[in-house]
Amino acid sequence: MRASMWIWAVIAAALALLPFWPGAIDSYAFSFLFFIFIYAILSQAWNLIAGFGGQISLGNHAFFGLGAYATAILWSGNYLWGSLYESHPRIYYFDPVTMAIAGLVAAVGAALVGWPLLSKLRGDYFALGTLGFGEIVKVMFVNGGDFTGGAFGIVAPSSTFDTLLPHYWAGLGLTVAVTIAIGLLMRSRYGLALIAVRDDEMAASANGIDTLKVKVAAFAGSAFISGVAGSLYTYYIFHVGPDSVFDLDWMLLPLMMTVVGGTGTLMGPVAGAFVMYAVFDLARILVPDYHPVVSGLAIILAMLFLPKGLARIGFGLPGLVRRG
Amino acid sequence: MFDFPPPQIFLQLSLNGALGGAMYGVAAVGLSLIFGTMRLIFLAQGAMIILAAYFVRALFQSFGIDPFLSLLIVVPVGLIAGWLIYQGLFRKAAVEEDRNISLLIAVGLMFLAENLMTVIWGGNTAGVVTGYTASGIHVLGIRTSFTRTMSFLIALAGTGLVMLFLRKTLVGKAVRAASEDMTAASLMGISPHRVNAIAFAVGIALAGAAGVAVATTFPFNPFAGFIFSLKALVALALGGIGSVAGALAGGIILGLIEAYVQFFVGGSWTNAVAYGVFLLVLMFKPEGLFGRPYKKA
Numbered sequence: 001m002r003a004s005m006w007i008w009a010v011i012a013a014a015l016a017l018l019p020f021w022p023g024a025i026d027s028y029a030f031s032f033l034f035f036i037f038i039y040a041i042l043s044q045a046w047n048l049i050a051g052f053g054g055q056i057s058l059g060n061h062a063f064f065g066l067g068a069y070a071t072a073i074l075w076s077g078n079y080l081w082g083s084l085y086e087s088h089p090r091i092y093y094f095d096p097v098t099m100a101i102a103g104l105v106a107a108v109g110a111a112l113v114g115w116p117l118l119s120k121l122r123g124d125y126f127a128l129g130t131l132g133f134g135e136i137v138k139v140m141f142v143n144g145g146d147f148t149g150g151a152f153g154i155v156a157p158s159s160t161f162d163t164l165l166p167h168y169w170a171g172l173g174l175t176v177a178v179t180i181a182i183g184l185l186m187r188s189r190y191g192l193a194l195i196a197v198r199d200d201e202m203a204a205s206a207n208g209i210d211t212l213k214v215k216v217a218a219f220a221g222s223a224f225i226s227g228v229a230g231s232l233y234t235y236y237i238f239h240v241g242p243d244s245v246f247d248l249d250w251m252l253l254p255l256m257m258t259v260v261g262g263t264g265t266l267m268g269p270v271a272g273a274f275v276m277y278a279v280f281d282l283a284r285i286l287v288p289d290y291h292p293v294v295s296g297l298a299i300i301l302a303m304l305f306l307p308k309g310l311a312r313i314g315f316g317l318p319g320l321v322r323r324g
Numbered sequence: 325m326f327d328f329p330p331p332q333i334f335l336q337l338s339l340n341g342a343l344g345g346a347m348y349g350v351a352a353v354g355l356s357l358i359f360g361t362m363r364l365i366f367l368a369q370g371a372m373i374i375l376a377a378y379f380v381r382a383l384f385q386s387f388g389i390d391p392f393l394s395l396l397i398v399v400p401v402g403l404i405a406g407w408l409i410y411q412g413l414f415r416k417a418a419v420e421e422d423r424n425i426s427l428l429i430a431v432g433l434m435f436l437a438e439n440l441m442t443v444i445w446g447g448n449t450a451g452v453v454t455g456y457t458a459s460g461i462h463v464l465g466i467r468t469s470f471t472r473t474m475s476f477l478i479a480l481a482g483t484g485l486v487m488l489f490l491r492k493t494l495v496g497k498a499v500r501a502a503s504e505d506m507t508a509a510s511l512m513g514i515s516p517h518r519v520n521a522i523a524f525a526v527g528i529a530l531a532g533a534a535g536v537a538v539a540t541t542f543p544f545n546p547f548a549g550f551i552f553s554l555k556a557l558v559a560l561a562l563g564g565i566g567s568v569a570g571a572l573a574g575g576i577i578l579g580l581i582e583a584y585v586q587f588f589v590g591g592s593w594t595n596a597v598a599y600g601v602f603l604l605v606l607m608f609k610p611e612g613l614f615g616r617p618y619k620k621a
Contacts, residue, residue, distance in 0.1 A: 050424070056424065056427075116607060117603075117607065120606075120607040120608075120610075121606060121607065121610070124359075124363060124365065125606055125610055127365065128365065128557060128561065128602075128606060129602075129603055129606050129607070131554070131557070132554075132557075132558070132599040132600075132602045132603050132606070133599075133603065135554060135595060135596075135599045136595075136596050136599045136600060136603070139592070139593065139595045139596035139599075140596060142592060143592050143593065143596070248550070252431050255424065255427075255428065255431075256428050256431070256432075259422075259424050259425065259428055263422065263424065289443070290439075290443060292435060292438070292439035292442075293435075293436060293439040293440055293443060295435055295439075296432045296433070296434070296435030296436030296437075296438075296439060297432070297436060298432075299428055299429070299431060299432030299435065300413060300429055300432035300433065300436065302428075303417060303425050303428045303429045303432065304413070304416060304417070304429070307416070307417060307420050307422070307425045
């Protein structure tokens with residue numbers, strides 16, 4: 001970790017301590033930040049495959065949805081904890097095992113579909129293929145019968161909760177963990193290989209890198225992270241349905257946030273998620289009737305004036321500039 | 325498991341599928357042109373089609389202009405709008421190496437168009453009902469609706485005109501050259517911006533023509549466009565990216581597949597089968613069903 005990254009550590013620590021600020025506890029800020037964390041995690045996931053790996057995936061919303069469904073199915077069917085669930089009805093909340101399984105389901109899905117896709121397709125064709133894959137998964141869940149709850153989906157057996165703080169800390173913790181993991185990964189031998197594949201696939205392959213394996217691993221990693229984000233979302237929304245968790249927005253918005261923050265940078269996705277979600281949320285508060293219009297405008301304006309990401313306007317934070 | 329239906333029904337299915345699929349075809353031709361020159365997956369194409377459909381409906385309801393006659397207005401407006409969209413939104417992004425930027429502008433445009441339509445016309449399903457909407461033509465016991473037949477003819481005419489334009493005019497040849505090799509084309513003095521703008525103008529004009537077809541045959545709502553874009557992409561892949569006639573044929577094939585799946589398997593599976601075919605074609609025959617294989621890079 002470079003010394004200059006301390007500023008992000010300070011921000012994370014401040015956010016972690018925010019709930020102890022007197023009177024802050026009832027604030028809307030926690031729900032606001034919780035969504036920013038979800039988007040930041042999804043943006044990091046997209047950045048891993050597209051920014052560092054150079055493979056534009058338009059199917060990441062499928063992995064988000066797979067993670068959400070896996071969580072809801074495990075929870076509502078009580079497949080994991082058996083009789084323990086009776087005595088501890090909250091055991092499924094942020095259960096690391098459930099969340100890891102949610103991520104794994106998405107990662108396995110990504111590996112299964114990524115292997116043939118990535119070995120056959122590159123560039124725009126891979127993007128098109130993943131877009132088609134996303135739609136197929138959605139239709140499969142609509143037609144999944146009792147197992148997936150059909151077009152309605154699944155309602156998780158939630159118990160009432162009167163504070164968002166566990167969600168908030170879980171979201172923050174996952175965002176930090178994912179960011180650190182990707183930061184370490186990109187410094188490792190594997191990360192160097194991934195960047196080499198992005199920059200010149202033929203040269204990388206000539207130097208003995210198994211390019212297919214590297215790309216599939218990045219795709220599966222991206223899916224794992226997206227799946228965990230989907231799991232986190234399920235703990236908040238309690239109802240997963242094909243139209244809600246397989247919505248294209250779960251792919252398009254993180255894509256946009258990453259590009260605004262800076263693709264292929266470590267902190268860009270996080271910064272982009274903060275900035276763009278704040279813009280959307282402000283629009284939702286200030287012009288409630290027109291906020292989707294404003295979102296569309298915001299995307300266009302951001303792309304017209306910030307095509308290289310926030311780093312270009314001298315946003316003086318480290319981790320936003322893409323290195324060679 | 326299932327009885328093979330009498331040939332009558334089979335013919336009827338095929339006809340319905342082909343006529344409906346031609347609409348995907350027109351949308352795909354527009355996508356093909358834009359993808360050809362800019363390498364941009366123009367996801368907003370469907371939203372543009374629905375926008376055109378609302379425009380047709382407004383012309384019909386406010387001024388009593390017949391939907392098919394409004395082609396004479398919608399297509400020129402589409403040409404100008406396409407030109408303006410390129411110059412205003414995509415010109416700067418087209419020179420960027422990062423093509424996510426163009427893709428995101430298209431997404432932004434899609435959000436903007438969808439939600440503007442919702443604000444102006446409301447989110448409910450709309451349609452255009454004329455005196456001839458319900459009228460049909462009977463041939464050999466097969467029934468086709470008048471509006472669907474007209475849409476099919478519009479699709480054929482639109483594709484034919486675009487092909488003539490690409491083959492016979494100098495500007496059209498420039499567009500073709502640019503989609504084959506932009507660098508070489510610009511070395512020959514072809515301005516990338518002009519070619520891109522022309523591709524966009526023709527693409528949006530085709531969206532206008534498709535809008536007329538949609539308005540007269542289908543009920544539509546502001547958010548129906550995206551699925552149209554996806555279907556057009558499937559049609560594009562089936563026909564071979566970069567081929568105009570192939571795009572129309574791809575649309576018709578997709579329409580047939582959908583009609584058969586809907587009848588034999590069930591309506592809820594049509595999309596999955598359509599995208600499954602799409603993936604298989606992308607993987608095993610990326611040059612399309614009719615194209616010649618590409619040279620390997």
